[in-house]
Amino acid sequence: MFRGALKEDSHKRRLYNQRFSPLRMGRPSLVWLPLSCSIVLLANPLGHKVILAIFTSIITANARLYHLPTSPASHVFASPGSSLIGHLRRYWTSYSDVKVVRLSMRLLSIAFTCVAIVLPRVAQVTAVPHGGVLSYNIAGTNYKGFTPYNTPVGQTTIQREWDSYDPITTPASGNLACNANGASLGSAQLSATVAAGSRVTAYYNQWPHTIGPVMVYMAKCPGSCTSANPSSLSWFKIDQAGLISGTLTTGLWGQGQLVANNNSWTSTIPASLPAGEYFIRHELLALHTSNQPQFYPECAQLKLTGGGSSSPSGSYLVQFPGAYKASDPGVTIDIYSQPTVTTYTIPGPPVWRG
Numbered sequence: 001m002f003r004g005a006l007k008e009d010s011h012k013r014r015l016y017n018q019r020f021s022p023l024r025m026g027r028p029s030l031v032w033l034p035l036s037c038s039i040v041l042l043a044n045p046l047g048h049k050v051i052l053a054i055f056t057s058i059i060t061a062n063a064r065l066y067h068l069p070t071s072p073a074s075h076v077f078a079s080p081g082s083s084l085i086g087h088l089r090r091y092w093t094s095y096s097d098v099k100v101v102r103l104s105m106r107l108l109s110i111a112f113t114c115v116a117i118v119l120p121r122v123a124q125v126t127a128v129p130h131g132g133v134l135s136y137n138i139a140g141t142n143y144k145g146f147t148p149y150n151t152p153v154g155q156t157t158i159q160r161e162w163d164s165y166d167p168i169t170t171p172a173s174g175n176l177a178c179n180a181n182g183a184s185l186g187s188a189q190l191s192a193t194v195a196a197g198s199r200v201t202a203y204y205n206q207w208p209h210t211i212g213p214v215m216v217y218m219a220k221c222p223g224s225c226t227s228a229n230p231s232s233l234s235w236f237k238i239d240q241a242g243l244i245s246g247t248l249t250t251g252l253w254g255q256g257q258l259v260a261n262n263n264s265w266t267s268t269i270p271a272s273l274p275a276g277e278y279f280i281r282h283e284l285l286a287l288h289t290s291n292q293p294q295f296y297p298e299c300a301q302l303k304l305t306g307g308g309s310s311s312p313s314g315s316y317l318v319q320f321p322g323a324y325k326a327s328d329p330g331v332t333i334d335i336y337s338q339p340t341v342t343t344y345t346i347p348g349p350p351v352w353r354g
């Protein structure tokens with residue numbers, strides 16, 4: 001009799017614990033592993049979205065399973081802007097039925113674990129496409145660029161070698177002139193012959209970034225560009241587009257225009273430049289990561305014909321590296337903390353218009 005009462009008592013206590021302490025349900029690993037994973041995931045917006053989507057589907061499934069009205073579930077998630085913790089709290093109070101809560105915990109545990117395993121891989125995959133200039137149209141003629149991620153052996157193009165879609169993340173990088181490694185292809189290196197005053201279009205891959213300026217530079221080679229070291233040349237800017245309209249956070253940038261224009265950018269070679277061998281250097285400076293500039297330069301070789309006798313000098317000329325400092329206002333910038341600012345200072349020299 002006494003024993004039976006004790007037994008019943010502990011049974012009641014267990015039920016009580018199950019009802020009011022969801023963390024004690026199931027095996028500890030089923031809770032703590034996913035919980036720690038979820039903390040990591042909540043730290044980034046993608047993780048937040050994924051968890052929210054999983055949670056919504058679990059609630060809907062539960063509601064169907066236990067013949068609960070689905071409206072509270074959708075109601076819980078209908079209010080935009082409220083935190084995930086808020087959603088959770090409202091969920092517990094809407095559905096305090098032990099069975100539902102226990103099943104939810106189990107499903108959530110599995111979901112969190114799966115997401116924790118899968119998400120880093122997803123992030124890795126989505127991190128691959130940055131990009132660069134893959135081809136050119138110069139005065140109506142198409143030129144294929146260098147193919148990155150491939151050996152330079154057997155490649156012959158007007159473009160200098162560049163090895164990956166990844167950004168250069170410091171303006172002091174020795175690769176800033178013509179990307180890594182910017183090498184000449186030697187006897188396989190070509191140059192496009194073009195008249196001064198012609199139009200040059202650079203074609204990118206599916207360019208993923210819409211925040212940041214587009215800049216186009218040229219540099220005269222002392223003799224043949226094929227034997228020139230791009231880091232020793234004096235570069236001048238022939239074209240640029242920074243913040244075209246709107247605010248730093250939501251406005252239209254040069255790169256947004258590039259994307260809208262079929263991932264391409266068209267510039268005009270100044271007509272007054274003297275004939276000779278030149279580099280043309282397209283550079284995208286992506287600013288979507290706060291205070292972490294990303295530089296994407298690619299160079300191609302040109303042989304200018306015609307032209308004039310005007311050359312940039314003085315403050316128009318810069319070197320790479322050297323043209324930018326990390327402390328430049330347009331280089332290290334947090335565009336998200338300035339949602340009302342409508343001006344942006346493009347780094348580097350002013351555009352030389354010939």
Ligand SMILES: [Cu+2]
Binds near residue numbers: 129130131208209
């Ligand atoms: Cu990128």
